[in-house]
Amino acid sequence: MTKKEFWRWPEYRHTVEGIDPKNGKVISGGVDIGSVSSKTVIMVDGEVFAQSVMRTGSSSPDSAERTMNWALEDTGLTLKDVQYVVGTGYGRVNIPFAQKAITEIACHGRGANFMWGPTVRTVLDMGGQDCKAIRVDEKGKVQNFLMNDKCAAGTGRGMEVFADLLSVPIQEVGDRSFAVKEEPQSVSSTCVVFAKSEAVGLLRSGWSKDEVLAAYCQAMAHRVVDLLNRVGVEKEFVITGGIAKNIGIVKRVEKELRIRALKPDQWRDDPRFDPMLAGAAGAALFAKVLYERSKG
Amino acid sequence: MFDKFKEWYENRHDYAQAWKKQTGGKVLGYFCTYVPEELLIAADILPLRILGSHEAQDVTEPHIFGMFCPFCRDCLAQGLKGRFDYLNGIMISQSCLHIRQTYNSWVKHIPQEFSYYMYMPHGVQTPHAYPYLRGELEVFKKALEKWIGRSISDKDIDRGIEVMNKNRQLMKQVYEFRKQDNPPLTGLEAMYMVVSSQMVEKEEHNQALEAVLKELPNRKLDRNTGTRLMIIGSEDDDTEFVEMVESLDSTLVVDEHCTGTRYFWNEVEPQKDRLAAIAARYIDRPPCPSKDWPERKRFPHILQLAKDYNVEGALVIQQKFCDPHELDMPALRQMLEENGIPTYFLEFDVTVPIGQFKTRVEAFLETFALPDLF
Numbered sequence: 001m002t003k004k005e006f007w008r009w010p011e012y013r014h015t016v017e018g019i020d021p022k023n024g025k026v027i028s029g030g031v032d033i034g035s036v037s038s039k040t041v042i043m044v045d046g047e048v049f050a051q052s053v054m055r056t057g058s059s060s061p062d063s064a065e066r067t068m069n070w071a072l073e074d075t076g077l078t079l080k081d082v083q084y085v086v087g088t089g090y091g092r093v094n095i096p097f098a099q100k101a102i103t104e105i106a107c108h109g110r111g112a113n114f115m116w117g118p119t120v121r122t123v124l125d126m127g128g129q130d131c132k133a134i135r136v137d138e139k140g141k142v143q144n145f146l147m148n149d150k151c152a153a154g155t156g157r158g159m160e161v162f163a164d165l166l167s168v169p170i171q172e173v174g175d176r177s178f179a180v181k182e183e184p185q186s187v188s189s190t191c192v193v194f195a196k197s198e199a200v201g202l203l204r205s206g207w208s209k210d211e212v213l214a215a216y217c218q219a220m221a222h223r224v225v226d227l228l229n230r231v232g233v234e235k236e237f238v239i240t241g242g243i244a245k246n247i248g249i250v251k252r253v254e255k256e257l258r259i260r261a262l263k264p265d266q267w268r269d270d271p272r273f274d275p276m277l278a279g280a281a282g283a284a285l286f287a288k289v290l291y292e293r294s295k296g
Numbered sequence: 297m298f299d300k301f302k303e304w305y306e307n308r309h310d311y312a313q314a315w316k317k318q319t320g321g322k323v324l325g326y327f328c329t330y331v332p333e334e335l336l337i338a339a340d341i342l343p344l345r346i347l348g349s350h351e352a353q354d355v356t357e358p359h360i361f362g363m364f365c366p367f368c369r370d371c372l373a374q375g376l377k378g379r380f381d382y383l384n385g386i387m388i389s390q391s392c393l394h395i396r397q398t399y400n401s402w403v404k405h406i407p408q409e410f411s412y413y414m415y416m417p418h419g420v421q422t423p424h425a426y427p428y429l430r431g432e433l434e435v436f437k438k439a440l441e442k443w444i445g446r447s448i449s450d451k452d453i454d455r456g457i458e459v460m461n462k463n464r465q466l467m468k469q470v471y472e473f474r475k476q477d478n479p480p481l482t483g484l485e486a487m488y489m490v491v492s493s494q495m496v497e498k499e500e501h502n503q504a505l506e507a508v509l510k511e512l513p514n515r516k517l518d519r520n521t522g523t524r525l526m527i528i529g530s531e532d533d534d535t536e537f538v539e540m541v542e543s544l545d546s547t548l549v550v551d552e553h554c555t556g557t558r559y560f561w562n563e564v565e566p567q568k569d570r571l572a573a574i575a576a577r578y579i580d581r582p583p584c585p586s587k588d589w590p591e592r593k594r595f596p597h598i599l600q601l602a603k604d605y606n607v608e609g610a611l612v613i614q615q616k617f618c619d620p621h622e623l624d625m626p627a628l629r630q631m632l633e634e635n636g637i638p639t640y641f642l643e644f645d646v647t648v649p650i651g652q653f654k655t656r657v658e659a660f661l662e663t664f665a666l667p668d669l670f
Contacts, residue, residue: 090651090655102662102666103655103659103662104655105655105659106659106662106666110670139670140670141663141666141670142659143663147652147655286669289668289669289670290669293668
């Protein structure tokens with residue numbers, strides 16, 4: 001019997017209705033090859049037209065090709081129709097069909113500005129293997145940023161490990177972390193390995209899975225708030241990256257910061273605002289400008 | 297044309313051992329650039345700065361505190377692994393606590409013919425520092441004379457001063473070229489140049505510098521200068537990092553490191569009392585932050601460098617746990633930013649996560665290069 005993979009988040013593709021790419025002037029693409037997920041956003045004249053999100057494989061070029069092809073599926077477009085592609089994410093330099101690579105820090109800043117508007121000043125990007133606190137101006141241009149890079153604490157991969165350990169599907173982690181009578185003490189370590197050992201100990205001593213999830217979400221939130229405070233938080237504040245879809249983290253970060261994140265739920269009704277895609281959206285917007293500039 | 301410096305840096309042990317064989321002289325390993333090399337050269341000794349190797353190691357754990365910097369750990373590892381077994385002696389000039397631990401542990405675990413702890417004052421801003429250090433140099437000179445079995449004459453000291461000053465002048469002349477809009481040398485090449493000067497015989501280094509200076513006016517590099525960066529902070533001979541930064545459409549045009557300008561920026565101004573002249577040079581040099589108090593005299597010097605070299609942004613780095621630098625950094629970054637020079641901070645270890653650092657440096661550079669995409 002194969003083990004159920006509780007960490008596995010849903011892969012999907014989506015085409016926005018009502019846009020005919022044939023009428024568009026510029027078709028641009030942004031491909032974000034993260035350590036855990038690969039994302040593509042195809043834009044027509046700077047508006048989201050198609051998108052895909054999937055697991056990153058062992059090869060960045062393959063992952064890039066697969067996510068791009070999936071985004072284009074059933075749209076009537078092929079890669080040749082995409083006039084300019086910008087690559088981002090840790091695999092950005094290994095995207096064969098991208099004309100330019102731009103860091104995910106710049107792309108998330110731009111993407112957050114696109115998704116939440118020009119009032120955004122602070123972006124917390126919680127990615128698969130690192131976290132970035134980014135300060136941006138009214139255009140989404142990076143002013144300052146900090147990045148954790150020494151451990152998996154506060155990262156999507158850490159959350160996946162916990163979902164697997166507790167056999168809780170990853171999309172349910174957030175809600176279940178609130179299904180506790182009172183907020184338990186946070187786990188003392190955010191190091192994934194140590195936190196895992198600590199969680200096993202807590203389960204043995206009678207804690208429920210929900211309580212352990214609450215304790216881990218709290219530790220993770222505390223960790224990223226430290227990062228945010230170092231860069232300085234200014235309103236409006238948004239969270240991007242896969243963990244932005246985990247309400248258990250979002251609410252705890254908001255509570256500790258005493259600032260509400262801007263519309264953290266809009267992606268539920270409209271996939272164009274999937275916070276996982278902020279980097280790819282930013283890349284597609286940069287691609288549009290780069291294409292226009294190349295044509296004079 | 298900078299290959300010679302790279303070769304010396306990469307083969308420092310081969311060089312020192314060959315030198316020893318050829319001259320029959322003594323090689324002395326030193327920690328910290330407050331060591332008065334003038335007197336060592338006067339005694340016909342080859343001064344060789346002990347630096348790390350940027351490799352993971354597991355030999356220093358019981359000998360250095362966990363919260364001491366990776367650089368001092370990496371240096372000690374070289375000794376414990378026997379890579380400096382050919383040394384005749386070692387010395388330190390009193391500097392930060394961490395590197396002193398390396399020296400003390402080295403003396404304890406690796407037998408030496410000669411070891412010397414020179415009491416370089418920390419309080420360099422008091423007028424008493426000059427006579428104090430002069431006195432310490434006198435004591436050190438006597439210890440050296442006893443070790444080598446001969447006296448060190450004024451003529452010997454003059455030779456030491458002359459060759460050191462010449463080395464400083466020549467490196468400064470090379471640095472002048474870095475002020476150009478398109479510098480004919482990279483930051484990596486400059487790093488190899490300065491660090492190798494801490495490893496090889498100064499006369500030989502001077503000859504190589506003179507050869508470089510002849511060719512530099514006609515040299516053109518086949519690369520974009522990109523964003524002009526300054527790099528500031530603790531000891532740094534992380535060539536892999538510098539190479540990565542300069543692969544991202546940027547050039548390090550000047551530095552403020554003890555493996556760079558802090559090492560060679562000022563000269564000994566000759567006076568009749570040679571030891572007083574040497575003492576004044578070390579008291580007045582651009583200070584290590586461990587000695588830069590109560591006034592931060594290093595800051596105006598850094599700002600002047602940034603202006604002279606037309607710096608657009610600064611990478612501020614520190615060896616992890618390097619308290620003297622860490623204490624200076626908030627004020628230093630504020631000072632630079634108030635003067636229109638954005639900064640980015642990075643913490644170094646024995647090895648650095650080059651992929652992660654690349655993203656961070658690239659994102660910092662994008663804040664200069666991306667404005668027209670918005």
